[in-house]
Amino acid sequence: MAEQLYFDDVRPGQELPRLTKGPLGEIHLFRWSAAMENWHRIHYDRRFAQEQDKLPDLLVNGSLKQQFITQIVKDWAGRDGWVWKVGFQFRAMNTVGDTLHVWGKVKSTERLQDYGLVVVELGIVNQDGKENTPGQATVALPFRGGQPVPYPFVPPPGTQAAA
Amino acid sequence: MLITDEVRSYIGLSSEADFACDAVEAGAVRRFAQAIMDEDPAYLGETNDANRRFGGPVAPPLFANHMVRRPLGTPDPVQNNALNPLFDGIVPVASLPGIKPLSHLASLNGGSEFEFFRYARHGERVSLKLSYADITEKESSKGPMVLVVRQYEFRTDGGELLMRARMTTIRR
Numbered sequence: 001m002a003e004q005l006y007f008d009d010v011r012p013g014q015e016l017p018r019l020t021k022g023p024l025g026e027i028h029l030f031r032w033s034a035a036m037e038n039w040h041r042i043h044y045d046r047r048f049a050q051e052q053d054k055l056p057d058l059l060v061n062g063s064l065k066q067q068f069i070t071q072i073v074k075d076w077a078g079r080d081g082w083v084w085k086v087g088f089q090f091r092a093m094n095t096v097g098d099t100l101h102v103w104g105k106v107k108s109t110e111r112l113q114d115y116g117l118v119v120v121e122l123g124i125v126n127q128d129g130k131e132n133t134p135g136q137a138t139v140a141l142p143f144r145g146g147q148p149v150p151y152p153f154v155p156p157p158g159t160q161a162a163a
Numbered sequence: 164m165l166i167t168d169e170v171r172s173y174i175g176l177s178s179e180a181d182f183a184c185d186a187v188e189a190g191a192v193r194r195f196a197q198a199i200m201d202e203d204p205a206y207l208g209e210t211n212d213a214n215r216r217f218g219g220p221v222a223p224p225l226f227a228n229h230m231v232r233r234p235l236g237t238p239d240p241v242q243n244n245a246l247n248p249l250f251d252g253i254v255p256v257a258s259l260p261g262i263k264p265l266s267h268l269a270s271l272n273g274g275s276e277f278e279f280f281r282y283a284r285h286g287e288r289v290s291l292k293l294s295y296a297d298i299t300e301k302e303s304s305k306g307p308m309v310l311v312v313r314q315y316e317f318r319t320d321g322g323e324l325l326m327r328a329r330m331t332t333i334r335r
Contacts, residue, residue: 021200028198035191035198036229039241039252052249063229066275067199070224079205079216083224087276151216152281152323 004078007109007116007141016104016120019072023099023127024060032064060094065124065133072102073120073137080148081141084117084155088135099127104137112156115140115149165309165334166300170264177294178259180318183230186288192222199223208285221282227289227317227325228277231256259293265309265334273310273331280324288320296329308335 002017022028030044041048042059049055066088073083094100104122117140124133140149185191189208196206205214205221214221233239233256244250283289296314300307315328 032198035194037232038229039254041250041252045252048251053251062272064199066277067201067223067225070277071199071201074203074224079213083279085276085278087274089274090272148216153279 002075002078004080005076005141006144007111007118008144010106010109010116010118010141012106012108014106016072016076016106016122019068019075019102021068021100021102023097024064024094026058026096029058029060029064029096032061036063038063055093056095058096060096060098060100062090062133065090065094065100068100068102068124069122069133069135069137072104072122073139076104076120077139077141081139082149082151082153083137083139084153085138086135087137088122088133090133092130092132094124094126094132100124101126107136114147115142117141117156164300165265165268165307166298167264170262170298170309173260173262173295174298175294176259178257178292180290180292180316181231181257182288182290182320183227184232184234185230187222187226187230187283187285189220189285192220192226192285195226195229196223205282217282218284220285222285224279224282224326225277227283227291228315228328230283230289231291257291257293259295259313262295262298262311262334265311268309268334271333271335273333275331276329278327278329280326283317283319283325289325290318290320292316292318303335306335308333310334 033043042053043061046058049058069088070086077083102124104120107119107121110117120137122135123131125131142148192206208220210219240254294314297312299310311332313330317325
């Protein structure tokens with residue numbers, strides 16, 4: 001993991017280091033299905049995917065893509081930061097063989113008393129640059145010279161508490 | 164109007180909080196981390212600089228979301244469908260009662276939101292409680308549609324909140 005990032009060093013428009021996964025082959029998809037015990041055949045049984053479900057090929061699991069979306073902000077936040085929220089939509093399919101590039105860009109920042117909140121626009125594009133998973137994350141970052149973000153995370157006052 | 168009083172009555176309907184059949188296991192965490200290609204040292208089965216702040220070895224952020232599995236001693240849908248070429252392999256493991264008045268409508272994935280409070284540590288047990296958080300109707304260019312929001316709440320056996328997920332399904 002990279003050196004700790006501080007809220008003081010973040011500006012709107014700043015881009016996160018890209019995270020690339022793939023090319024994702026049949027074994028990647030099978031390994032993920034096995035790890036989470038998901039036996040949905042469209043991810044590893046090509047004949048079923050194409051002949052029964054009329055798909056172009058084996059599909060990359062949405063549940064795998066959401067791991068990548070979460071990882072890019074987790075790694076960016078560092079050990080002393082915290083990813084509070086991640087949201088996204090699956091707008092397009094990815095098929096086996098795709099290379100996925102996860103991107104993020106700072107949309108806004110808000111300085112609170114104990115830490116700073118950073119809203120990040122993010123998504124996943126394939127090797128052709130086609131967006132398929134647009135989303136947004138809210139990341140809490142420590143101040144330079146300050147304390148790490150409280151752990152377990154304490155949402156800012158006025159938001160739904162972790163009760 | 165697609166939303167009636169009967170549909171609204173599902174808002175707040177929730178399941179019991181059920182524990183995943185297995186605790187957070189080091190081997191399961193390793194397989195998960197390798198499958199998502201995030202070999203973060205915080206996931207190693209020992210306390211180190213990467214996970215000390217979290218109280219020791221932890222699982223990836225979304226690990227709990229995949230912990231609810233079929234327990235031993237329950238019907239095996241894979242074997243039960245061994246001769247069914249149309250079986251798609253989907254094995255439901257946790258669900259809410261379907262919304263009967265909407266059963267004739269198609270279902271589309273409308274997006275997911277996760278809210279994180281802390282990581283699950285190795286050895287912890289995790290419970291899941293589902294509920295219908297909201298059901299609203301919107302007008303779209305293709306006519307009326309219903310947005311059904313299901314909330315998933317994951318807690319430790321000590322009752323600490325790990326993560327909330329809100330999944331939106333579009334029905335039209």
